[in-house]
Amino acid sequence: MTPGKPAWVVLVGAACSLVSARAPAAQTTGTVDLGISTVRYDGFLASGAASLTPAVRWESPRGMVSAHGTYLRFESGHRSLQGLVIGSIFTPATSHWRGELTASTGASSYAHFASFWHAIAEARVHLLGDNRGAWIGATGGLTSYGGPGRPVAAAAIGTWARRGELTFLGSASRTFVGDTAYTDLASSVHARRGSLDLEADLGARVWSRGGGRGVYGEANATVILGERTALVVAGGRYPTDPIRGSIAGRYLSVAFRMRRAPLRSLPARDPRAPLVDERASSGSSSSGARLEIKPDSGGTTHVVVRALGATLVEIAGDFTDWQPVGLRHVEDDVWEAVLRISSGLHRVDVRVDGGNWLVPSGTTRTADDFEGEAGIFVVP
């Protein structure tokens, strides 16, 4: 922590820089969660808390580095500060096997009297199939609760399967932290539907010596509100984590997530290019219009554009010979047309109220060879 500055100043500064700064590389992303929670640690009274969680991640094809911190301010006035930095490298993927080496270090403190740190490394070997896989891993490291480090050793196996929008995961691990030993049996299911992302975990701690035991479960839901915002609701009961220094508890939290943008390097643009307006030039991925492509069974495609307050919406693409085609107003802010669009990759732009041609959200921006951009989408 920066000397002389309270923790919340540092975290707020980090959060603001994540939200406002441009990407130093295409694969750097950041989010900030602002939330409120009620939490009841085992053996303590329930307490409300406000939280601030900035997270940043840098990713390359062969590895990633991620860091996140959480600042909690309890209603008692006490505060908790957690931070974690984790890095991972992968072996090149072969047809079925992939190796992974992960190192993480973190620290946490509560009020002025409890502090933890840990540093661990884990190696995993993944067996990958099209929609299922398995892995086996081993962990080693140190953890400390205000004193000399205690050795950490763990072994784990896991398996996963994907079926449509559902992903199932099951794992078993045996962990040794100094004199403490415990086994965790864990399962989770992850599902998606529209803008809703759901995940539920259910597990049990058994054959425990000093690590607590019992059944635990958590669930979280993420609702996408906009292109850069989401609402995250989470709750449940989690077990003591002797490695990272968290004690068992129950919680319910609601957080508003802001995502830093842009997510990728945008192509350089000529400000004289006639197609791009100020909103597009700012790097925003939003044109004020959202495009939805809905293939019909009869070989035609429903093209739907949602444009707030528009009085005229036109579309042009490689399926209209790049001639503007007016869309029919079907209800408030919703415009549509039925067109013949062949299977494959297509390029498109949208014009609202006779303004400039824009890349609609709902498509992927790409450089268009004319110092501007086009939206691309795929029709199956």
Added chain:
Amino acid sequence: MTARRLLPALAVGLVATLLARRAAAQDPRLARLEPGTRALVAALVDSARAAGLPAEPLVQRALEGATKRAPGDRIVAAVRRLGADLGRAREILGSAASLAELEAGAAALRAGAAPAVLAELRRTRRQPLTVPLAVLADLVASGVPADSAATAVLALAATARDADLVEFRRAVERDIALGAPPAAAASVRLNAAAREARPGPP
């Protein structure tokens, strides 16, 4: 002006007029281009057609430039570049590749996919490659590193249906919208790092 100076000018004008008329006769949609641009684009389209390459993507690229009021030389350069990309795609995918496959292949190569990936897709997938190649190009345009996108598409391509591939691409988009880095969003999200990096309970 002497006859010696006049004749070359007349000859150039005549050739340009003939090329423009030929272009208009071949594809009336190109009439939206400036005459000089139209003649050059028509020549490129003709030469692509003569080489057995699809002409429609070239026409569409020229029309896109016209709609965007791009300068003629830029339109010609874009069409020429696309023609070269289509040629590379056909070399890799084979002469039996469909128009849509070539177009998607050219987009994937332009996006940065390695030729070996296209060849591997051709080898492993019996169904048409249009959608896998289109998804590959789209993923890379989304910010997913080319080799990560290739790994993901190759892993799915052998057995997945076209609709599954499009759904996979939507899922990646959703992950990105939720804050995941594009590379992570496209890879299997079950590695240890991704699990541990999730924000946890209070």
